[in-house]
């Protein structure tokens with residue numbers, strides 16, 4: 001059953017939320033030992049919440065549009081009183097005193113949080129192998145990665161552990177694992193979804209977004225979490241776009257541009273480029289006008305991102321000092337205590353980012369690295385704006401390859417970074433984008449096609465995604 005169907009059945013009293021939750025907990029118990037999508041399954045809290053939903057239905061109330069639907073939460077979203085680890089030792093033992101806005105909104109919509117999902121430590125990575133608690137495995141093939149950093153959330157949906165999940169996307173961490181796990185994953189316009197209670201990685205790039213097995217379910221989840229939040233200063237002061245209503249409208253007359261630079265980008269496998277071209281043809285058959293478009297500066301996205309994101313991360317992660325959150329390794333002086341805590345608490349990739357970021361921001365290098373990267377960011381934004389004068393949406397692969405083997409890219413950070421070459425540009429520009437499953441590679445594994453839209457273009461984005469889903473070859 002889809003999330004939309006579960007909610008309808010629970011609201012009408014046809015199914016109980018307790019039954020729905022128990023069914024998903026049983027699926028988790030049967031298979032998560034092998035997959036490790038979850039850092040923590042909150043079974044008792046989920047059953048209690050389900051019972052409360054069922055009581056409200058029995059009392060004739062409407063518990064909301066996502067009544068009784070289990071949702072898996074990436075473990076960098078704050079949950080009051082429930083451990084939030086970012087898959088890092090440094091947060092060991094920390095229980096947030098408050099819920100993230102998205103967590104509050106889900107509860108208000110009747111959804112049921114079922115657990116916290118594994119991620120690359122502090123969302124830094126593309127395979128979920130950088131977790132301090134061990135990797136997540138791809139439900140389609142347990143010898144392969146689910147992608148990352150929201151690999152646990154993507155795997156949870158792909159394995160049927162939850163119909164819906166939330167992730168965060170700083171450079172592709174929703175769309176890339178969605179592509180590798182054969183599910184839908186969407187990054188909203190920067191500021192469309194509140195970041196309040198999302199543990200910060202790179203604040204000018206981070207966005208929370210939905211995972212689901214279908215575009216309609218992803219749209220329903222987006223509607224539940226989006227909209228203005230006064231507790232996030234970067235939140236856009238307007239209500240959530242009603243993206244579900246237009247899903248069936250088709251793409252007749254829409255102008256679709258396939259981004260040349262991303263079809264030929266470094267490391268894009270031929271199967272992946274072929275599926276993106278087929279997706280463009282499918283949209284053309286459905287009535288869209290399709291053409292190739294050049295967005296020249298996107299090729300510099302990866303380089304700019306790996307200066308900007310680590311720079312912001314080095315600043316954001318300065319707060320983990322052994323005093324305020326989680327782990328503390330005692331030492332004779334405060335300075336040594338900081339040192340020992342951070343040495344013991346952070347993993348290798350996080351340390352690499354902190355060093356890169358600190359270097360890029362240091363006096364004498366700031367203009368050469370951080371300043372230049374910011375100028376490239378502006379160029380990318382302008383190139384996208386120019387493309388959107390001629391096209392309603394753009395199309396590209398989501399990830400350069402299908403799911404790769406565990407360990408295949410972990411020795412070489414640069415190879416790992418290349419996974420996000422297609423997704424990073426829209427984080428730099430702040431525009432929305434979505435990955436939709438579209439066929440498989442020669443290896444039989446899922447491939448995702450990315451649809452990109454201009455800022456606040458969510459309605460068109462979801463509409464095109466729905467058309468692609470309808471035209472997709474069976475996986």
Ligand code: GLN
Pocket residue numbers: 123124125126148149168169170171172173174201309417420
């Ligand atoms: N893989 C990218 C990185 O490692 C993006 C991560 C993300 O979107 N959180 O930074």
